[in-house]
Amino acid sequence: MILAKALVKEYTLGGVIVRALDDVSIEIRDGEMVAITGSSGSGKSTLMNILGCLDRPDSGSYELAGEDVAKLSTDRLAEIRNIRIGFVFQSFNLLPRMSALENVELPLLYQGDRQARAKAKAALETVGLFDRMHHEPNQLSGGQRQRVAVARAIVTNPAIILADEPTGNLDSKTGKEILALFEDLNAKGHTIIVVTHDPGVASRCKRQIHLRDGHVVNEPLGAAANPVTEEKG
Amino acid sequence: MLFWTIVKVAFKSLAANKLRSFLAMLGIIIGVGAVISMMAIGSGAQAQVLARFSAMGTNLLVIRPGQRGSGGVMSGTQLNLKLDDADAMLKEAEGIGAVAPVVSGSSQVKYLSRNTRTNVLGSSTTYFTIRTFEIDKGRTFTEAEVDRHARVAVIGPVTATNLFGEDDAVGEIIKVKGINFQVIGVMKSKGDQGYFNPDDQVIVPYTTAMKQLFGLDYLREIDIQAADEEKLADVQESVKQLLRKRHRLQADTPDDFSIQNQAELLEARSSATKTFGILLGSVGAISLLVGGIGIMNIMLVTVTERTREIGVRKAIGAKNRHILLQFLIEAMIMSAVGGVIGVGVGVGAAHVVGDVMALQEVVETFSVILALTFSVGVGIFFGFYPACRASHLDPIEALRYE
Incomplete structure (x- = not known):
């Protein structure tokens, strides 16, 4: 459950104060698959950073699974990113010189999980790359790399998967495969938030949140387009 | 992990x-x-x-006579270190393990037609243990041989080679200053020390050396081995006081002898x-x-x-x-x-x-x-x-x- 109220975030760019988010309120229930769309400069990256606990809002409140994370310490935010959120990036962002398996088990190692290896293998099996687990990123295709990134995102079994233009660097066929993977994960109960400017990708999601100039348009607080009744366990 | x-x-x-x-x-x-x-x-x-240093013995004190002369002008070594001094040390000073009086001189040594000039040293049986000399062949001389002024000699390996070549030296007769000595032992090599080669010398009983070879009544040095290496400094002090007393030195007179401490050098x-x-x-x-x-x-x-x-x-x-x-x-x-x-x-x-x-x-x-x-x-x-x-x-x- 994501509950953000009246988020404000400002930047100073060349002496001018830019309000990237201006009074943004969003509610995303567990198990939803949501697209956040908007042109560049609309504030969607800023929103994603705050939703992903990479950044803190200047004002407003943000509750994640009942916990107000707006004012937590840097270390506690790192823990929340580690446990509750899985990131998938446009440019994959796998670590070089580490095998697929080592990349996937890394989030668990930061937790000190003793079953890291077994869980990482299971996650790679979920994305269909069990036979490539000892390959390093530069030995994998773009689609395979993004699958490894998805495996890394789900290995801690987070409630939310936050994807930033996940198909932006892929051809349309592999892009569709990745989206299908997200739909599978959504069916298993993960909340999926996809940040994109591609209408084709956005249309695959059950609900869209549009941002323009730091405001949410056509998305009043609490009005979920497709309310999900079943709660994720 | x-x-x-x-x-x-x-x-x-x-x-x-x-x-x-x-x-x-x-x-x-x-x-x-x-x-x-x-x-x-x-x-x-x-x-x-x-x-x-350990080849020379570590718990060793060497007493030598002082320099003669005054006002900074040295005119030679004093002849004041006597056999009595050595005897007194063994009896009266504390913590002494062994004492060896030493006299020496350079001399021509002959065997048949071969001859060599080397250091001839007279000392007691304890000299070999104090200076850690080991015997390669034969034996060292005995107390009895020292007492009866026996004409026996223990020679260094270099001297042995100079005189005998590869042949066995033990039992042969050599001439030192024209006097016959029987070689009873050859020492093991200790290696050249640079300023002095302990492998090239002839060691005879000090009695024989003083009376028959050199005609001396004074010593070149007295070697003392402390019973306990830890107490070397105490022994040094005790020996010093004893010698000052025996030489009747006033409190303000400097020592007329010197004591060299191997541990201090080390x-x-x-x-x-x-x-x-x-x-x-x-x-x-x-x-x-x-x-x-x-x-x-x-x-x-x-x-x-x-x-x-x-x-x-x-x-x-x-x-x-x-x-x-x-x-x-x-x-x-x-x-x-x-x-x-x-x-x-x-x-x-x-x-x-x-x-x-x-x-x-x-x-x-x-x-x-x-x-x-x-x-x-x-x-x-x-x-x-x-x-x-x-x-x-x-x-x-x-x-x-x-």
Whole structure:
């Protein structure tokens, strides 16, 4: 459950104060698959950073699974990113010189999980790359790399998967495969938030949140387009 | 688990930039190499000095007559050290293990048609134990032979070769100053001492030497072995007081004899070696400092290059201390690898220099551990700032970094 109220975030760019988010309120229930769309400069990256606990809002409140994370310490935010959120990036962002398996088990190692290896293998099996687990990123295709990134995102079994233009660097066929993977994960109960400017990708999601100039348009607080009744366990 | 992954990644990233890593480590390699090789050579030289001193006996006091003359003008050695003095020491001074009176002179020694000029030394049976001479063939002379002024001689291995070549010397008769002596023993070699070769001398009972060979009533020196090495200084003081009393010296008169203490000489030598070591240590410390700066420089470059990686690690849940630890371990591994290579280079260099200087270098475990500890310490110290910088990067900016 994501509950953000009246988020404000400002930047100073060349002496001018830019309000990237201006009074943004969003509610995303567990198990939803949501697209956040908007042109560049609309504030969607800023929103994603705050939703992903990479950044803190200047004002407003943000509750994640009942916990107000707006004012937590840097270390506690790192823990929340580690446990509750899985990131998938446009440019994959796998670590070089580490095998697929080592990349996937890394989030668990930061937790000190003793079953890291077994869980990482299971996650790679979920994305269909069990036979490539000892390959390093530069030995994998773009689609395979993004699958490894998805495996890394789900290995801690987070409630939310936050994807930033996940198909932006892929051809349309592999892009569709990745989206299908997200739909599978959504069916298993993960909340999926996809940040994109591609209408084709956005249309695959059950609900869209549009941002323009730091405001949410056509998305009043609490009005979920497709309310999900079943709660994720 | 996390630790080993970090170590593995650190080694891989070092291997990925081989030349750069090597150049960064070069300062450490040179520093450690210099310290290890110099310490090995220093220890080797010290061991050689020690061996020479212990060949002469370590719990040894040597009493020699003082210099004659006054007002700084020395006009020769006094003839005031007597056999009675030696006897008195054994009876009256405390803590004495053995005493050997010594007389000596240079003389022509003949065997058949062969002759050699060598040092002829007269002493007691205890001389061999005090001066740690060992017998190779035959035997030393006995108390009885000393008492009856026997004409027997124990000769050094060099003298034996000079007179007898490869033949057995024991039992043969040699002529010293025209007097026949029977060779009863040949000593084991102790090696040339530079200023004096203990392997080239003829040792006879002091009674025979004083009465029959040289006609002397004074001694060249008295050698004293302390019963307990720890109490050498006490023995020295006790002997000094005894001699002053026997020579009837007033309280304000300087000694008319000198006492040489082997332990003191040894101490002087080892303190010189210590100074040498401190000097080398500071050279090494400066090299390590420079090496550390090299590592810091390369770590700063690495952190900048891997900004994006740091962002990713933070996004997936790495805390600041995880990032700090990772870069600290990488710096530490770089300096430790440099240290290990440096030890290898140092051992090799010491071997080469040891060969050139004709001494056996001694690589001590202590110096290796010290050098490695220091190089790892340098890695931690100079790696801390870059690692700190990495750990405080903002995850969003780091992720955006191209």
